[in-house]
Amino acid sequence: MSNFDDFNLHPGILKAVQQCGYTTATPIQSEAIPKALNGLDIIASANTGTGKTASFVLPALQHLSKRRSKRQYGKPSVLILTPTRELANQVSEAIRNYGKNMRVSNIILVGGMPYGPQLKSLSRPVDIVVATPGRLLDLIDRRRIDLSNVNMLVLDEADRMLDMGFVDEVNKIAALTPDDRQTLLFTATWDDKLAKLAHRLLKEPERIQMETEPTQDNIEQRLHIVDNLAHKNRLLEHLLDDDELTQAIIFSATKVGADELADELRFQGHAAAALHGDMKQAARNRTLMNMRRGKLRLLVATDVAARGIDLTSVSHVINFDLPRFAEDYVHRIGRTGRAGALGTAISFVLPDDALHLARIERYTGQRVDRHVIPGFEPTRRLQRSQPKKRQSRGKNYGGQQRNGPKRKGGRYQQPAPHHQKRQGSTAGKKI
Known part of the structure; x- marks a missing residue:
């Protein structure tokens, strides 16, 4: 040097x-x-x-x-x-x-x-x-x-x-x-x-x-296999109670999903905001400034935030939706562990995400540690074959059918586990 x-x-x-x-x-x-x-x-x-x-x-x-x-x-x-x-x-x-x-x-x-x-x-x-x-x-x-x-x-x-x-x-x-x-x-x-x-x-x-190892030694990576969207929401709520999580970027596959998840987190009492390509630039700048000043704890973002944004206080990255490209995974988790600090990257993996997970692990050259939290055990296993395409029904939310959780009488009701939808690739699209 x-x-x-x-x-x-x-x-x-x-x-x-x-x-x-x-x-x-x-x-x-x-x-x-x-x-x-x-x-x-x-x-x-x-x-x-x-x-x-x-x-x-x-x-x-x-x-x-x-x-x-x-x-x-x-x-x-x-x-x-x-x-x-x-x-x-x-x-x-x-x-x-x-x-x-x-x-x-x-x-x-x-x-x-x-x-x-x-x-x-x-x-x-x-x-x-x-x-x-x-x-x-x-x-x-x-x-x-x-x-x-x-x-x-x-x-x-x-x-x-x-x-x-x-x-x-x-x-x-x-x-x-x-x-x-x-x-x-x-x-x-x-x-x-x-x-x-x-x-x-x-x-x-x-x-x-320079050093070509895609991942960083100071970032702890772990994944949780989840059954469906309801399982994701419950697990996320549990993880956000961790006092060691000072600030986090939560990645969503879609802009609509980012907005809806940020709304839900705010309703639960978290200081949260969305960041994606449909927002006006002034609003995006204001959101990032609030994050840097510590006014926000949670930033729910699409991959627009995966590159080029330097937030040194981010302790955790949570892949609410697993990215479809291995390079995007590397850039996402690189938002934590900045300037020599320790960071934690957590990924939620659906059963039909197995192929995407395999590509990520092949690209990084390492296996992401599987974690199971008592009370949040999955009931389904990762699928090893290419999942069949399913007919799209209803609104997208982070890669699955978005039926809930919906606000009813001041509380959110969880969706039925079978209401899901596979999210297609966003390659080449502006988000």
Whole structure:
């Protein structure tokens, strides 16, 4: 590992880093920052929570500290692409923190927000643009932003951008930047699709491969086999009585399910809120701020919260619905055990989740410990064959038929165990 003062950063940047309480760089920072400062293209593979944001923000700020030309209206020098609004906000916050002793203009261009403020920000000189691909292309089509001055392009969580179907958008955006730009690509996973993208966009890149073990030693993982939705609700209520659970993110498969579960938890007296893609950005920001300030104990979220959100006080992650993709499991549980703290990840597994569980354990290379709490024993076993498709009936709730629990006379009545529905894959959909 290196100290930040070994990188010969601009005094204002180094001072800001120290003011944030950092002196020693993480392994990904020690590898990536010197190469980026030397102007090399980089492909960096690292798990979430390893400090990769600073690995490109600090070189970007250093680059701007040496600029000789004046900043121009709507023509950024640095472009950072992210897959989600939440990640864009996190990156922008890092820019503000590390660049607070410099004169740096940083704006965010993301979907789900009003055009007015974003158009106004583009009418002023700008250094760094942090954007999601869809909104950026929209503003390019409106001729409100010009990428001809971009000399550093950063693709943050490039694997997630491809998973969300943004490959064409990323290629179009990159084609509008100069050929001699520097390109930094950061990803948690690596596959053939990403390799093809990197081959097109990067020139003789330096490859940085950090620890690839998908899970973390400081996260205790365990699962509970559950019979149905009613069993899940009873078990969740029991787990939330644990005093060691200070804050938790509870993952739901659907947006409707997240809203309904958050409503139920609030009715039970918990400080809980939902977080998903149908919420307005202001509401999402307010929810995250309340979580960071300790006003909320429980955050019921879809996978929109699995990446890019850094909540260091989360003691538990609860997979109310098991994710359909092993990579999503890794990113979900990575929301706990942050900054060296211990964390707990608990998964509820239905009998027909066996195939998804097998994929997760094969991907992580370890078996998740099975736990049984007296009084909450399952009566069904995991199915080992592909479950048959069942006809959809009624409203979805976290992967099953949602008949309850319903409020009746001030109390919730549990649903009949046979009222269930398999939730299909949400791959490629915006949530």
